Amino acid sequence: MQEDFQLTINGLSYRAAGTPLKMSLADFLKNQSIELSDGLVHRGHAGLLFFLIDFNACAGPVHRLIKPSRTSLISMAERELVAIDSRVEDPNESSLWVKLKAIKDSSKDEDVSLSRMISVGLEGLDDGQGYSLFSDHLSSAIRRNESGMKVSTKHLLTVPISVGRLKKLTYKSSEGELFYRPGTVLEAIRIRVLRQGSCFVGGGLFAEDGTSESGEAVFISLESIDELREIIFEDGHWIVGVCVSLRSFAERLKTKFPLVDDFCKSFRDTHFVNRYTVWEEFSSSGPSSGILTVLLSLGAEVIIDGLDERRRMSLEELLYVETLSSVGEQELISSVIIPEMKNSETITSHYQVMEGPYEKDSIIRASFLVELDPKNRVSDSSIWFDIGSGLPMRFESAEKLIEGRPWTRDLEQQISSVISSGDGIGGSLGLGEEFQKILIQNLLLKFINEHLGEVGQGPSRYEFIDLESELTVRKNS
Amino acid sequence: MSKPKEKLQSPLEMAFVVSPFESARICSIDFEEAAQLDGVHAVLTSADVIGKNNAICGLGDMPLFAEEEVEFIGNLVAVVVAERASIAQAAADLVLVDYKPKPPVLEIEEAIKLRSFHSDPQELCHEGSSEGESDELEEIDRSFVFSDHVCLQELGSVEVDVVGSGGLSVSIDASCDSLVLTNSIASLVGLNEEQVGVTCERRIECIDGRFSQLFTCAGLAALCSFKTGRLVRFRPSNAPKEMLSARSGQVQARIHLRHDSSGKIKSIDCKVNVDSGSSVGMSDSFRNSLIRHFDEAHSCPQVRVSCSLCKTNRPPSLIGDKDGIALGVFISEELIAEISSRMNGSIHSLREINFSHFMDDENLNNNVLRSRHELIKEAWDRLIKDSSYKKRQEEIIQFNESTPHYKRGIAAVSVKVGEGIESVDEDESGSVEGSRGFSFGSAVAEVQVDSLTGEIFLIRVDALQLSADELRPDLQISEMSASFLDGLRNYFFHGAGETAQELSDSLLLGSRAVPEELRFDLMDHGEKSVRFSSSVSYCLSVSVYQAVRKALSQYRKSLSLVDLPLILNPESVHTAIHDRDS
CATH class of the missing domain: 3.30.365.10 (Aldehyde oxidase/xanthine dehydrogenase, molybdopterin binding domain)
Incomplete structure (x- = not known):
């Protein structure tokens, strides 16, 4: 057991000793007055972009953008980070405006639309920094785009050598909290059994806020268990470890499942996507990405590991028959299994309606999956709604409504005339009951329309920003 | 590892006693017990303010401490400075304030009924002649309500220390206008501006409502440091939520407008009521800029605008001059849109004949x-x-x-x-200076x-x-x-x-x-x-x-x-x- 650990930023090691578990990386940098910027403009993390050198579900190296104020210091133990000061103050800089105009004029190359650059620039803003840095990031994002991202190339494509060192590290904080990093699932469960009141944590330690009030806090990090961070294809099934980040999940599977592709469109917060995992969806009541509705529609199963046995059951059964709380003290949901999409006669869509453009949490999520028989009739369907409170709900009345009907343009008419009950969708979103009901019906209509009618696509916007691609913005069409 | 070379004096922390009532008289404040708690350095109230009891001096009026009365929930009554945040909080809990609650005024309508205003309404009145056009005029009556909402605040921790011969050094972990803050703190603690040094993360020359909460916090920390002679730190997480809640204040506007058949506006009569809260805050500049907008934007011969600042038992409104222009522009655009919808005319041509x-x-x-x-x-x-x-x-x-x-x-x-x-008052119609x-x-x-x-x-x-x-x-x-x-x-x-x-x-x-x-x-x-x-x-x-x-x-x-x-x-x-x- 040790009381300190190291983390590496831009190749320099920093030792953290006697810090509370929940201290954020930002606080650490600030308290220790660590200067990472040459410009001497910043103290701590202000104005810097931080990337964690990590590996993805295929063990390939990636650089994940993180928010220092939302990242626990301990979860950065023995990890390597890159910090980039995007504000290079250059007095000789010729008028940026001229350049901006040039970019604008040459915007045939759609990759550099200004809003894209702004969103890159905005990435660097952190909690509480306000808009003041907006300008700087905007300028720098533009500069970076122009210079073809010359920053810190030496850190690119490094192998995450630190991974090996992560294992079996146990850390004791100044406040007596314990932080374990087991290397296998069995080890993790053993620690859980041995240490009373301990709890598992996934990628972001902050998600566990308020779980243990008593002084004896024991956290078991699942992050360093290799098998939980893998996605494997086996016997017609995709097996997704629960500590796979949402980003890896989406990037790996979006070409395999159109529903996952749709799901990507809802990503707002890069930090969330980078640091949060499927596991958090099961275990925390915090922010949710809506991945459960997708998994439910895809007919996913879960594997629950125990000390001496392994259970496998459908996700639906786990959520509604067994309920999550029945996963025992000595058990851990270790992976999710998604059956491969076989025939092409499967039609899917995933929607998220946001409360407003500034919201990150949606007010409703819906996943639709419809299977057609050779006669183009609906043979099976799986329609799930998540209205933000509690578990997703199956919209069985709608499934019944379309079952056996021919998948043709008339369907919308038929549905519109029949639909009115909205059975099975209760709960309250703080929205008007009426609006909620209409919204659910409308989403069904939207789904049918999008696939059968000629509804134009709404603007789709999702792009992953990652150092992996050298911070240029990839546009997925 | 860059650890501090020697352990410097750790900063004192603050805890706050705030009003749980919307409106109440303060009969007494008893902080004897709190002051005697181990680790407590001082308990400050309005009586300890050396200079002016105003958090945003020079920008408007926003008292730092409640004096004889509390005027909104979260109104600051006392602040405790202690070695640690937990001690300060424990001491703050021991401060006994004897309140005598009064019926509060909460809505604009109530304030108007009770004639609870901060000052007389400010008016602009251009009464040009309508030049005898016999055209029949159309009338439009519209009401607008701009709802009260939470303002964006930029808060960061603040550290204040006493330096040299009684001066103060303030360091702020957020962006702000350091010059204005310097003046504000100097006036609060009764120092010269040269004796107060402010460093902030980034200096912005932009004063608007969202910074006034930061000013309050920095002012408090400065006062505490000045009184105790020690390094004092303010952290937003230690302050009660009610104290930090920042609101824009509701605005109600009633417009009566007449236009001719071409869509040219002949007269505008606009009555605006602002829920300024317990003190004027920066809403005076809101009023000025709103009136200025109507004065400048509309070319019609008759413009009457009157704006009242209603006094209610809510935290001071943070709207400033930017909001005045924004609401003015919004109202003008709405009016043009309404005329256009009635006449099926192009919006831009209506703008061309109506906007100066x-x-x-x-x-x-x-x-x-x-x-x-x-x-x-x-x-x-x-x-x-x-x-x-x-x-x-x-x-x-x-x-x-x-x-x-x-x-x-x-x-x-x-x-x-x-x-x-x-x-705006002194403006003579028609003559515009070139240098403006x-x-x-x-x-x-x-x-x-x-x-x-x-x-x-x-x-x-x-x-x-x-x-x-x-x-x-x-x-x-x-x-x-x-x-x-x-x-x-x-x-x-x-x-x-x-x-x-x-x-x-x-x-x-x-x-x-x-x-x-x-x-x-x-x-x-x-x-x-x-x-x-x-x-x-x-x-x-x-x-x-x-x-x-x-x-x-x-x-x-x-x-x-x-x-x-x-x-x-x-x-x-x-x-x-x-x-x-x-």
């Missing part, structure tokens, strides 16, 4: 004015051309016809802000509304502003974008009850609030009197609102003017689409 900055300058013999009018015209034309407004307008008509579930709307809006006017500065900008916004979900997508925004020579173009551009998004958030998309940090956070990261395409343009010109002002881009966000309204009117073709609520969320938009009968 677009007016034909035949009757102007002032060269300066004429060149400005030409400049404005040129800027407007350039934006319309660059944004291919007309072409897109046609494309949108086709799009709307072919897609039943999505509708698009496009709107162009212009904003002119006059600057450097101290007082102004700024102008215009924006074209295109949106798409999904009728099935009520969601709004910002497709493209083009904005153009006149540039100022003395500022770097990149700064102006970034200022434009930030202010534009800020205006959007504040007036059209805000979510109620969110903390400032969540708000600023959610603006980031590819949020849909950032349009798919966002283009900003600056126009160079030879005009000396043009100043760049972020207020202009702030107000230009009204273009998005107007574009949404145009998109909605496609769903409800029977009505060309859709009654659209100020808050644009799926539910309100959905209601606006489907609420055919109202």
Whole structure:
């Protein structure tokens, strides 16, 4: 057991000793007055972009953008980070405006639309920094785009050598909290059994806020268990470890499942996507990405590991028959299994309606999956709604409504005339009951329309920003 | 590892005693027990303020401590300074305040009824002659309510230490205007400005409501440090939520307007009531800029504007001059839109005959004015051309016809802000000094509304502003974008009850609030009197609102003017689409 650990930023090691578990990386940098910027403009993390050198579900190296104020210091133990000061103050800089105009004029190359650059620039803003840095990031994002991202190339494509060192590290904080990093699932469960009141944590330690009030806090990090961070294809099934980040999940599977592709469109917060995992969806009541509705529609199963046995059951059964709380003290949901999409006669869509453009949490999520028989009739369907409170709900009345009907343009008419009950969708979103009901019906209509009618696509916007691609913005069409 | 070389004196922490009542008389404050607690260095109340009991000195009026009465929930009564935050909090819990509650005034209507105002209403009155036109005049009566909402605050921790011969050194972990803060602190603790040094993360020359909470906190920390002679730290997490809640204050406006058959406005009568809260705060400057807007923007012969600041038992409102212009522009655009919907006239031609900055300058013999009018015209034309407004307008008509579930709307809006006017009252009609500065900008916004979900997508925004020579173009551009998004958030998309940090956070990261395409343009010109002002881009966000309204009117073709609520969320938009009968 040790009381300190190291983390590496831009190749320099920093030792953290006697810090509370929940201290954020930002606080650490600030308290220790660590200067990472040459410009001497910043103290701590202000104005810097931080990337964690990590590996993805295929063990390939990636650089994940993180928010220092939302990242626990301990979860950065023995990890390597890159910090980039995007504000290079250059007095000789010729008028940026001229350049901006040039970019604008040459915007045939759609990759550099200004809003894209702004969103890159905005990435660097952190909690509480306000808009003041907006300008700087905007300028720098533009500069970076122009210079073809010359920053810190030496850190690119490094192998995450630190991974090996992560294992079996146990850390004791100044406040007596314990932080374990087991290397296998069995080890993790053993620690859980041995240490009373301990709890598992996934990628972001902050998600566990308020779980243990008593002084004896024991956290078991699942992050360093290799098998939980893998996605494997086996016997017609995709097996997704629960500590796979949402980003890896989406990037790996979006070409395999159109529903996952749709799901990507809802990503707002890069930090969330980078640091949060499927596991958090099961275990925390915090922010949710809506991945459960997708998994439910895809007919996913879960594997629950125990000390001496392994259970496998459908996700639906786990959520509604067994309920999550029945996963025992000595058990851990270790992976999710998604059956491969076989025939092409499967039609899917995933929607998220946001409360407003500034919201990150949606007010409703819906996943639709419809299977057609050779006669183009609906043979099976799986329609799930998540209205933000509690578990997703199956919209069985709608499934019944379309079952056996021919998948043709008339369907919308038929549905519109029949639909009115909205059975099975209760709960309250703080929205008007009426609006909620209409919204659910409308989403069904939207789904049918999008696939059968000629509804134009709404603007789709999702792009992953990652150092992996050298911070240029990839546009997925 | 960079550890501090020697353990310096650790900062003292503060805890706050705030009012649980909306309105109450303070009969007594007993802090003897609290002061005797081990580790407590001082308990301060209004009696300990050496200088002026005003947190935003020079900007308006916002008392730091409650004196004889508390006037809103969260009104600061006392502050405890102690070795550690936990001790300070324990001591604050021991402070006994004897309140005698009084019935509070909470709403504008109540305040008007009880004649609870901060000052006499300020009025602007141009009574030109209507030149005997026999034309029958149309009348429009409209009421606007700008709801009260949480303002974005930038709060960071503050550390204050005593240096040298009784001076103060203040270090702030956020952006602020250090110069103004210096003056404010100096006046609070009764020092000279030279004796107060302020360093902040980044200096911005921008005073608006969102910084006043920071001023309060910094002022308090300074006072505590001055009194104890020690390093004192303020951390937002230690302050009670009620104390930090910042609100914009509700504004109600009633407009009575008359226009002739060509759409030319003949008279405007505008009565505005602002819920300023317990003290005037910065709402005085709100009032000035709102009145100034009506004075400058509308060319009609009769303009009457009166604005009252209502005194209620709520925290001081943080609206400032930027909001005054924004609401003024919003109201003007709404009026033009309403006239246009009644007459089926083009909005822009209505603007041309009603807004003084677009007016034909035949009757102007002032060269300066004429060149400005030409400049404005040129800027407007350039934006319309660059944004291919007309072409897109046609494309949108086709799009709307072919897609039943999505509708698009496009709107162009212009904003002119006059600057450097101290007082509106003394203005003599007709004579305009050549040296007076102004700024102008215009924006074209295109949106798409999904009728099935009520969601709004910002497709493209083009904005153009006149540039100022003395500022770097990149700064102006970034200022434009930030202010534009800020205006959007504040007036059209805000979510109620969110903390400032969540708000600023959610603006980031590819949020849909950032349009798919966002283009900003600056126009160079030879005009000396043009100043760049972020207020202009702030107000230009009204273009998005107007574009949404145009998109909605496609769903409800029977009505060309859709009654659209100020808050644009799926539910309100959905209601606006489907609420055919109202």
